[in-house]
Amino acid sequence: MAEEAAATTSAASNFEVDLGHLMAYDPSHHVAAVICNRAELREECLQKATDLAQAVADVLFALPPNEDRDGPIVRLPPPTTRLPREKHLPKPKPPTKWEQFAKMKGITKHKKNKREWDEQTQSWKRTYGYDRVNDDRDIPIIEAKATDEPGVDPFAQRKEEKKKRVEKQDKNRLENLKRAAKVGALPSHIQLAAKALPITGIKADLPKKSRKEDLESVAGMASTATASGGKFDEKLPGEKPPKHPGKHRKFLPVVEGKGIGNQEKQQYDKVLNSLLSKHSEDQLDVGKASSKIHTLY
Amino acid sequence: MVAAIRVPRSQRAKRELLKHAPKLVETGKKTLILHGTKTSAVLNSVLSDIYHLKRDNAVKYTKKNDNIRPFESGGETSLEFFSLKTDCSLIVYGSHSKKRPNNLILGRTYDHHIYDLVEVGVENYKSMESFVYDKKLAPKLGSKPFFAFIGEHFETSEELKHLKEVMLDLFKGEVVENLNLAGVDRIYVCTAISPTSVYMTHCSLRLKRSGTSIPRMELVEVGPSMDLVVRRHRLPVESLKKEAMKTADPAKKMKNVTKDPVHGKLGKVYMPDQEVGKLTLSNDIKGLKRERREAKKNKEHSKKQKVNPE
Numbered sequence: 001m002a003e004e005a006a007a008t009t010s011a012a013s014n015f016e017v018d019l020g021h022l023m024a025y026d027p028s029h030h031v032a033a034v035i036c037n038r039a040e041l042r043e044e045c046l047q048k049a050t051d052l053a054q055a056v057a058d059v060l061f062a063l064p065p066n067e068d069r070d071g072p073i074v075r076l077p078p079p080t081t082r083l084p085r086e087k088h089l090p091k092p093k094p095p096t097k098w099e100q101f102a103k104m105k106g107i108t109k110h111k112k113n114k115r116e117w118d119e120q121t122q123s124w125k126r127t128y129g130y131d132r133v134n135d136d137r138d139i140p141i142i143e144a145k146a147t148d149e150p151g152v153d154p155f156a157q158r159k160e161e162k163k164k165r166v167e168k169q170d171k172n173r174l175e176n177l178k179r180a181a182k183v184g185a186l187p188s189h190i191q192l193a194a195k196a197l198p199i200t201g202i203k204a205d206l207p208k209k210s211r212k213e214d215l216e217s218v219a220g221m222a223s224t225a226t227a228s229g230g231k232f233d234e235k236l237p238g239e240k241p242p243k244h245p246g247k248h249r250k251f252l253p254v255v256e257g258k259g260i261g262n263q264e265k266q267q268y269d270k271v272l273n274s275l276l277s278k279h280s281e282d283q284l285d286v287g288k289a290s291s292k293i294h295t296l297y
Numbered sequence: 298m299v300a301a302i303r304v305p306r307s308q309r310a311k312r313e314l315l316k317h318a319p320k321l322v323e324t325g326k327k328t329l330i331l332h333g334t335k336t337s338a339v340l341n342s343v344l345s346d347i348y349h350l351k352r353d354n355a356v357k358y359t360k361k362n363d364n365i366r367p368f369e370s371g372g373e374t375s376l377e378f379f380s381l382k383t384d385c386s387l388i389v390y391g392s393h394s395k396k397r398p399n400n401l402i403l404g405r406t407y408d409h410h411i412y413d414l415v416e417v418g419v420e421n422y423k424s425m426e427s428f429v430y431d432k433k434l435a436p437k438l439g440s441k442p443f444f445a446f447i448g449e450h451f452e453t454s455e456e457l458k459h460l461k462e463v464m465l466d467l468f469k470g471e472v473v474e475n476l477n478l479a480g481v482d483r484i485y486v487c488t489a490i491s492p493t494s495v496y497m498t499h500c501s502l503r504l505k506r507s508g509t510s511i512p513r514m515e516l517v518e519v520g521p522s523m524d525l526v527v528r529r530h531r532l533p534v535e536s537l538k539k540e541a542m543k544t545a546d547p548a549k550k551m552k553n554v555t556k557d558p559v560h561g562k563l564g565k566v567y568m569p570d571q572e573v574g575k576l577t578l579s580n581d582i583k584g585l586k587r588e589r590r591e592a593k594k595n596k597e598h599s600k601k602q603k604v605n606p607e
Contacts, residue, residue: 021444021465021469022441022442022443022444022476022481023443023444023445023446023465024443024444024445024446025445025446025447025451026445026446026447026448027448027449027451027452028449029447029448029449030448030449031447031448031488031489031490038421041488041490041496042498042518042522045447045486045488045496045498046486046498046500046516046518048445048447048488049445049447049484049486049500049516050514050515050516052445052446052447053443053445053484053502053514053516054513054514056443057481057504057511057512057514058511060476060478060481061478061510061511061512062510062511065478066475068477070477070479071477071478071479071480072477072478072479073475073476073477073478074475074476074478075474075475075476076473076474076475076476081462081465082542082544083462083465083466083469084405084407084412084466084533084538084541084542085323085407085541085542085543085544086323086326086386086406086407087319087320087323087386087407087408087409088319088407088408088540088543089319089321089543089545090318090319090320090321173302174300174301174302177302178300187315187318188314188315188317188318188319189304189305189310189311189314189315189318190302190303190304191302191303191304192300192301192302192303193300193301193302193303194300194301
């Protein structure tokens with residue numbers, strides 16, 4: 001027994017154990033050059049692997065465990081075998097134009113409250129966003145000043161100014177993102193897609209390019225627009241059968257069957273009832289009623 | 298052309314895209330399993346077995362791919378696109394031809410570009426289904442595996458050295474810091490039988506009582522098992538390897554902080570020059586506020602008045 005233990009420890013010292021990957025490697029073992037029997041090879045491998053697994057377990061189970069509800073949990077050391085990364089290290093985002101300016105001027109960020117007191121409505125309101133303090137919607141009156149030009153709507157002007165500010169901010173954001181993209185620090189959920197410039201002199205909204213489905217449906221329609229419904233026509237290469245072949249209209253049985261019963265009668269009754277209840281004081285216009293029935297079916 | 302900002306329309310889509318972002322510390326790689334125009338029954342089975350072993354973190358494509366030839370220039374574009382699309386960086390590609398029967402290409406990508414490739418032929422394959430064992434011993438999905446590499450060729454032979462690293466990367470599963478000892482249940486055994494071939498098998502681990510705190514390990518073969526014969530292999534470019542091996546800087550040692558057994562955590566604080574002379578004065582300074590000063594004065598005044606009648 002003691003000899004056996006000594007043998008295993010001496011063998012274990014030859015193993016390279018990487019606990020981070022739970023890996024053991026035996027560089028000394030040499031498999032016999034010619035192995036006639038596959039079963040023999042398997043036996044030998046499993047025997048050796050058991051030793052190696054034991055070598056890993058000896059180190060692993062000796063680590064101080066943290067008792068958890070699901071079982072003992074150990075902290076693994078970092079692996080010694082280094083493996084390549086999947087993606088590059090995240091790159092730091094370059095400072096925006098404003099951040100550069102603020103740094104130069106020594107302007108520091110300070111937190112604002114999320115809610116502020118609104119004098120207009122005498123209530124607490126959001127600092128930013130919908131239903132905020134100083135919302136344009138809440139201003140009923142803008143007092144005229146001596147400098148005001150006649151004929152200018154101050155409300156429309158305010159709206160226009162706001163729009164311009166938003167546009168400017170959008171432009172700045174785009175510029176900042178472009179600079180971030182240059183160093184490969186674009187946030188992964190944002191894409192900068194190329195957008196074609198509107199061509200001057202041509203209508204802005206050009207006719208939409210026909211999609212594949214449109215073309216297919218047109219081709220299908222054209223191929224079935226013969227007396228035989230396209231049955232004897234030669235098919236073009238890649239042509240698909242029409243999307244909705246077959247019946248579009250459904251006729252109820254004329255004779256009352258067992259299951260369906262008098263469905264047709266019920267349907268007509270329904271239509272008549274609705275017509276009569278709506279215009280109960282009017283006389284029934286037979287022509288109109290029949291046209292309604294036709295459109296319904 | 299001008300650029301337009303495109304952002305996902307829903308928060309869920311945004312979260313999904315943010316998962317693709319490069320991380321400081323990576324937790325695991327996803328595997329893409331696909332095949333060429335022709336595969337043999339053996340290879341189909343091998344690919345599905347690999348998919349079953351890695352089902353928690355793998356994508357399997359079932360369509361034929363006729364334009365993937367990873368070792369040839371121009372033949373990797375489609376593969377790199379799939380890697381980008383599925384966010385996978387481990388690739389298992391199977392193909393079968395007269396020249397290279399039962400061909401399996403194991404590859405890795407870095408930044409969605411091919412990093413390295415190993416081509417192996419599969420021989421003497423035994424599928425997972427063909428092994429008969431007590432199903433209670435079947436390894437759980439996603440458990441952290443052990444690895445046993447046996448044989449000197451893993452060090453002496455260039456191909457096998459490479460294959461060893463790729464196999465380790467392919468099957469190692471999630472990178473974890475904390476391991477539940479109750480969840481230890483599988484081992485991959487790789488034996489180098491010649492300078493180019495490896496006998497690989499997958500076993501379940503049984504932890505038997507040994508009388509000490511360290512259990513006695515017992516292996517039960519659960520499959521698949523196969524011989525992998527290395528055919529072609531392409532090592533990573535040295536510069537790319539250097540780039541890919543970069544790791545996040547470990548947290549810097551905190552300066553001026555010491556630990557003392559008696560006093561506990563101790564810190565030294567150095568005050569920089571306050572430069573009071575350079576301080577810009579603005580109207581925001583509290584002490585300059587007139588209302589406050591007046592309010593204070595009034596308060597004192599009223600206090601005095603209150604005191605007097607008593």
